[in-house]
Amino acid sequence: DTGVSQDPRHKITKRGQNVTFRCDPISEHNRLYWYRQTLGQGPEFLTYFQNEAQLEKSRLLSDRFSAERPKGSFSTLEIQRTEQGDSAMYLCASSLAGGPTDTQYFGPGTRLTVL
Amino acid sequence: GNSVTQMEGPVTLSEEAFLTINCTYTATGYPSLFWYVQYPGEGLQLLLKATKADDKGSNKGFEATYRKETTSFHLEKGSVQVSDSAVYFCALSLQGAQKLVFGQGTRLTINP
Secondary structure, three states: OOOOOOOOOOEEEEOOOEEEEEOOOOOOEEEEEEEOOOOOOOOOEEEEOHHHHHHHHEOOOOOEEEEEEEOOOOOEEEOOOOOHHHHEEEEEEEOOOOOOOOOOOOOOEEEEEOO | OOEEEEOOOOOEEEEOOOOOEEEEEEOOOEEEEEEEEEEEOOOEEEEEEEEOOOEEEEEOOOOEOOOOOOOOEEEEEEEEEEEEEHEEEEEEEEEEEEEEOOOOEEEEEEEO
């Protein structure tokens, strides 16, 4: 396994359209995270899953955002009715639960541009 | 709340110079601390970490020591190379709260 993968790498859409991103974690990892990174800033936490259960959601995750991890493997992040302010890099990370701190491994990200 | 503050960038150095990137944190508990690096066109990579006070994380010639008394985790390297040019992020995570809290990043450019 070569790491966390994300698809697509780039997405350009018009305001008001829906978009969906996919993340495939490292195969044995049971935790999966979504972050958003805007230009010149550090990543901000959006949500995370342990297996198929979504255990925490940030206040940043408005009702237009939904994330799923139906079988505890890959995850999707959907943004409905996109706005220009949604333009950002969306990062996925995965980790293996255990110990006091789980090291998170990041994918290359999906860059979203909303016109 | 929990937060991380990094020194303002960008930082430009000559090859073989000594590097320090400052990082301080505010946390309600006892965090684990991380440095991640983002090379041009690539994803975030874990550079090093420390999970308790006085621990030193090290990797690729970089070091950082977890200082509880000064709530700091400064990144250092004795002799930088052009290939170290990247954006460096300091981050923390609290035990039981799985999310990472990142600083704003510091862009480092090394000139030959």
